Amino acid sequence: xxxxxxxxxxxxxxxxxxxxxxxxxxxxxxxxxxxxxxxxxxxxxxxxxxxxxxxxxxxxxxxxxxxxxxxxxxxxxxxxxxxxxxxxxxxxxxxxxxxxxxxxxxxxxxxxxxxxxxxxxxxxxxxxxxxxxxxxxxxxxxxxxxxxxxxxxxxxxxxxxxxxxxxxxxxxxxxxxxxxxxxxxxxxxxxxxxxxxxxxxxxxxxxxxxxxxxxxxxxxxxxxxxxxxxxxxxxxxxxxxxxxxxxxxxxxxxxxxxxxxxxxxxxxxxxxxxxxxxxxxxxxxxxxxxxxxxxxxxxxxxxxxxxxxxxxxxxxxxxxxxxxxxxxxxxxxxxxxxxxxxxxxxxxxxxxxxxxxxxxxxxxxxxxxxxxxxxxxxxxxxxxxxxxxxxxxxxxxxxxxxxxxxxxxxxxxxxxxxxxxxxxxxxxxxxxxxxxxxxxxxxxxxxxxxxxxxxxxxxxxxxxxxxxxxxxxxxxxxxxxxxxxxxxxxxxxxxxxxxxxxxxxxxxxxxxxxxxxxxxxxxxxxxxxxxxxxxxxxxxxxxxxxxxxxxxxxxxxxxxxxxxxxxxxxxxxxxxxxxxxxxxxxxxxxxxxxxxxxxxxxxxxxxxxxxxxxxxxxxxxxxxxxxxxxxxxxxxxxxxxxxxxxxx
Numbered sequence: 001x002x003x004x005x006x007x008x009x010x011x012x013x014x015x016x017x018x019x020x021x022x023x024x025x026x027x028x029x030x031x032x033x034x035x036x037x038x039x040x041x042x043x044x045x046x047x048x049x050x051x052x053x054x055x056x057x058x059x060x061x062x063x064x065x066x067x068x069x070x071x072x073x074x075x076x077x078x079x080x081x082x083x084x085x086x087x088x089x090x091x092x093x094x095x096x097x098x099x100x101x102x103x104x105x106x107x108x109x110x111x112x113x114x115x116x117x118x119x120x121x122x123x124x125x126x127x128x129x130x131x132x133x134x135x136x137x138x139x140x141x142x143x144x145x146x147x148x149x150x151x152x153x154x155x156x157x158x159x160x161x162x163x164x165x166x167x168x169x170x171x172x173x174x175x176x177x178x179x180x181x182x183x184x185x186x187x188x189x190x191x192x193x194x195x196x197x198x199x200x201x202x203x204x205x206x207x208x209x210x211x212x213x214x215x216x217x218x219x220x221x222x223x224x225x226x227x228x229x230x231x232x233x234x235x236x237x238x239x240x241x242x243x244x245x246x247x248x249x250x251x252x253x254x255x256x257x258x259x260x261x262x263x264x265x266x267x268x269x270x271x272x273x274x275x276x277x278x279x280x281x282x283x284x285x286x287x288x289x290x291x292x293x294x295x296x297x298x299x300x301x302x303x304x305x306x307x308x309x310x311x312x313x314x315x316x317x318x319x320x321x322x323x324x325x326x327x328x329x330x331x332x333x334x335x336x337x338x339x340x341x342x343x344x345x346x347x348x349x350x351x352x353x354x355x356x357x358x359x360x361x362x363x364x365x366x367x368x369x370x371x372x373x374x375x376x377x378x379x380x381x382x383x384x385x386x387x388x389x390x391x392x393x394x395x396x397x398x399x400x401x402x403x404x405x406x407x408x409x410x411x412x413x414x415x416x417x418x419x420x421x422x423x424x425x426x427x428x429x430x431x432x433x434x435x436x437x438x439x440x441x442x443x444x445x446x447x448x449x450x451x452x453x454x455x456x457x458x459x460x461x462x463x464x465x466x467x468x469x470x471x472x473x474x475x476x477x478x479x480x481x482x483x484x485x486x487x488x489x490x491x492x493x494x495x496x497x498x499x500x501x502x503x504x505x506x507x508x509x510x511x512x513x514x515x516x517x518x519x520x521x522x523x524x525x526x527x528x529x530x531x532x533x534x535x536x537x538x539x540x541x542x543x544x545x546x547x548x549x550x551x552x553x554x555x556x557x558x559x560x561x562x563x564x565x566x567x568x569x570x571x572x573x574x575x576x577x578x579x580x581x582x583x584x585x586x587x588x589x590x591x592x593x594x595x596x597x598x599x600x601x602x603x604x605x606x607x608x609x610x611x612x613x614x615x616x617x618x619x620x621x622x623x624x625x626x627x628x629x630x631x632x633x634x635x636x637x638x639x640x641x642x643x644x645x646x647x648x
Contacts, residue, residue, distance in 0.1 A: 022105035029097050036093065037062040040086045044079055065090040116170035116194040119206045124158040124213040126559065127253075129198040129237055131167035131174065133529060134218045134258075134548045134555070139163060139191060140183030141556035147375020148315070152560045156213040163191045164207045170195040198237040201244065209241050210250045214559045217257040218552070219281055231264045238272040245274075256559045258551065260416060261453075277562050281551045286420040287572035288550065289525060290428070292543055293409065293485045295580055296523045297613060299543035300624050301643065306553045307546070312371050312611075312626040314340070315378050316563050319366035328358030330368065332387040336377040338599075338627050340608060340645055341577070343367035343563055350563060352570040354577035355608045355645050358392040367563050371610065371627055387596070387630065392603040395647035406432045410480060410522075412469045412507060413489035414439035414446060419453035421487075426459035427574045434461045438478055440468050441493075469507050472514075480511060481519040488526040490547070501533045508542060578648040581613055581641040589636070596630040598642065608645040615639035 014028060040061030041054065064086040126142060128135060142149065142163060149161060167174060170193035178188040196203025198217065209215055217237060219230040234257050245252045252274025259268060262280035269276065292299045304311035322330050331339040341354030345365050353360065354369060362368060370378050409425075411418065418437065425433045437446060443464035450462065467474040480486055488508055490500040508526055515521055524542035528534060531549050558565045570576045587601045595609070602609040611626035612634055624643060628634075636642075 022101055025101045026098070029093065029101065032093055033062075033065065036086065036089050037065055040065065040082055043082050061086055066094050114170070114172065116167075116192075117206070118194075120164055120192060120194065120208050122162050122164065122192075122208055123211045124156040125162035125164055125208070125211070127207050127209055127212045127215045128163065128165045129204075129207075129215065129217045130220050131165060132218050132220045132548075134552045135165065136177065136181045136184070137531060137549045137552035138216065138218060138556050139165070139178070140181055141553050142559070143187045143190065144183050145375075145556065145560055147378075148557070148560045151375075152213075158213075161190055164194060164212075165191060166194050166196055166198060166203055166207050168195065168197055197233075199233050199240070201240045204237065204240050204244065209253060210245055210248065212253045215241070215253050215255045216555055216559050217255065218555060219258045219260050229260065231259050231261055231267075234259060235264070235267055235271045238268065238276070242272055242274070254559075254562070256555055256562070258555055262420070275562075277558050277565050279551070279554050279558060279565060281547075281554075282417040282420045283424070284551060284554060284568070284572060285527070285545065285547050286417055286424045288545060289421060289487060289527075290424045291572065291578075292525055292545075293407070293487075293523065294428070294431075297543070297581065297623060297641075298579060299525065299545055300622065301579060301626065302550070303545070304624065304626060306550045310373075312373050314564065314567060315370045315372055315375060316343070316561050316567065317368050317370060317378050319362045319364050319368060321380070322362050322368065323364045323366075325362050326358060327356055327360045327362065327368070328389050328391065330362065331358070332389050333380065334370070334372075334378065335381070335387060335630065336372060336627070338371040338608065338610060340369040340371055342369065343566065350566050352566055352576065354567070354570055355392065355395055355606065355647065357394040357606075358390060358603070369567055373627060388600075390600050390603045392608070393606045395606040406434050407485070408483045409433060409435045410478065410483040410486045411435060411437045411489060412439075412486065412511075413491055413504065414441045415489050415492040418446070418489070419450045422450055422460055422462060423454055426454070429459070434463070436463045436465060436478070436483070438465045438467050438469050438475075440466065442466065470503065470510065472510055475510065476514060480514055480522065481517075483522050485523040485525065486511065488524070488542070490527045490529040492529075498530050498533070501528045501530050504528065505533065505536065512541070575648055577645060579610065580644055580646055580648075582644050584636045584640060584642055585638075587642070592633055592635075594631050594633050595628050598634060599630070602642065602644055606647075610643040610645055612636065613641040613643055615641075 037058050038061075041057035041059075044060070045054065045057050061082075064083045067090075128138060143161070153159065153161060174193060175188065178184050178191055179186075181188075184191070194203070194206050196206055198204070217234050220233065238255065238257065241255070242252065244250075252272070255272060255274065255276045256279065257268055257272075257276060258279045258281045259265065260280075260282045262283045265278050265280070268278050288299070288302055292302075305314060325333075327339050327342060331337070341352065341356040342360055342362065343350040343352055343366060344363075345351075350367070372378050411421070414437065422435060425431075425435065439446065443466050446464050447462075465478060467478065469475045469478075488504050488511070490504050492500070494500045494503070504526060505528075508524075511524070515524075521541075526542045526544050528544060528546050529548060531546050534544060534546055554565075554568060571579065587598075587605070589598065589601055593601075595611075598612075599609045611624060611628055613624050615623070615637060617623050626643065
């Protein structure tokens with residue numbers, strides 16, 4: 001064994017002290033200052049001078065070391081030489097080293113504070129666990145829901161909204177993103193960032209989950225084939241929250257959790273014994289896609305209902321203020337509102353009646369479903385005059401015959417939602433679908449994922465084509481004109497949503513070149529991941545769906561009003577309530593009819609009129625107009641359509 005050198009031992013000891021932090025670093029510097037003062041004092045004693053003893057000489061050296069102003073008081077060449085050396089050493093050791101240590105400590109402390117490691121001391125705030133592509137739209141939705149948020153704050157006896165976001169690494173860059181996000185801007189100061197992962201119990205304590213009024217858990221993206229999926233992280237986070245509540249004997253907060261695989265719903269409920277609403281993000285987008293295929297043009301309506309901004313939204317009001325009225329009487333007292341139906345308590349859940357008979361009585365425990373442009377419009381208005389009472393019967397279930405026609409669907413691209421999309425196709429048993437999937441992902445891998453999701457279900461014929469739709473020759477061989485509908489998917493295998501959308505948009509432009517060559521044009525649906533890209537394709541002829549914005553809206557609104565989830569499930573799934581387009585000639589409308597007349601005529605068929613669909617878009621490129629003023633004359637053209645809510 002080789003012997004250690006004395007110098008190495010000294011360096012090692014000094015290094016072990018320096019890495020212990022600023023306090024030990026200052027201690028080491030203090031030792032050096034004492035040694036230099038001792039040596040300097042001993043050097044001047046043999047040559048005499050105004051030093052009475054060793055202590056006085058050391059004090060003299062310490063003053064020269066720490067203050068250069070004493071340099072001019074020394075007499076004699078030797079004293080001046082020693083004093084000069086001490087002064088120069090003071091600049092290096094005393095001033096330079098101390099300033100460097102303190103500056104570095106201060107910067108490190110500020111960096112730690114900016115990382116968001118300090119636990120928040122808030123109550124009745126809203127926690128968002130994770131920084132994903134859905135976080136920014138989600139925060140914008142929460143900050144933009146003024147009326148619904150006001151009711152939420154009143155319910156939890158607080159005056160100000162506080163949002164706490166748990167990100168793996170909170171940074172100034174994320175703060176910059178918040179300030180630049182439309183819908184947030186200056187409201188970014190209401191958002192607090194904290195560092196940590198949702199699967200870490202100490203990180204959950206850092207954001208004070210147990211003191212929150214609501215905890216939202218959006219899904220995070222993971223690489224294909226990863227054993228740790230977002231659903232696994234969601235379950236782990238819920239288990240940690242439940243364990244902390246048991247340990248501290250604290251009540252469990254209300255949780256809104258997004259899962260990718262809707263089959264994990266029972267696992268979520270078993271993992272979290274408190275109040276929880278589960279939003280199946282992939283299934284929601286898949287349901288919307290299938291409904292758009294069945295009813296072309298429906299995407300614009302759902303984009304209006306499920307994204308923040310101008311337009312109509314679905315609101316749910318309690319029955320306490322309108323108890324004793326019927327739905328028809330309530331509708332006559334809300335001039336700017338369309339009453340869609342009612343929720344009746346049933347066990348631990350709700351029974352959805354949409355549309356409902358106009359003579360349905362409203363009880364205190366009921367919830368009324370409304371369509372309005374603003375939350376304030378759902379409030380009672382004593383100044384408004386009552387509308388004529390509209391009579392609507394109880395919607396009857398109609399038998400559906402099996403369609404012999406095969407609906408051919410071309411899916412360009414691949415992401416984790418495709419198995420859920422195929423499952424949604426198979427749920428429409430009265431329809432026949434054939435789906436061709438074109439992707440560079442190996443066909444065997446795709447077949448395996450669909451098999452794992454659907455099992456032995458074979459209601460939908462799937463054909464897999466290994467090709468790149470970005471290559472014109474390969475896309476031409478597929479024959480896009482031979483399909484009824486084409487779905488362009490945003491890939492989840494690229495590094496960012498911007499890259500995935502860039503590929504989807506280039507594929508769309510190339511597809512348009514092929515479709516322009518003639519023949520019957522198929523329906524085209526394009527999915528995007530980044531909301532900033534929605535305005536890049538001007539004059540596009542496709543239906544556009546922005547998945548993160550839609551899921552974010554659902555998560556935010558369910559957190560503020562949990563009953564909204566069952567309403568959306570009723571609208572999106574097969575059977576039950578459904579939004580459809582109808583030919584105006586199907587109804588006995590007079591030559592000049594306003595929306596109030598349309599409501600009455602449609603109600604005679606036990607349906608609810610929601611608005612009109614124009615064949616020609618307006619100046620903003622919109623075809624649909626939901627909840628128009630009741631005295632507005634419609635002036636319907638033969639190609640226009642009436643938007644109704646009916647019982648499928």
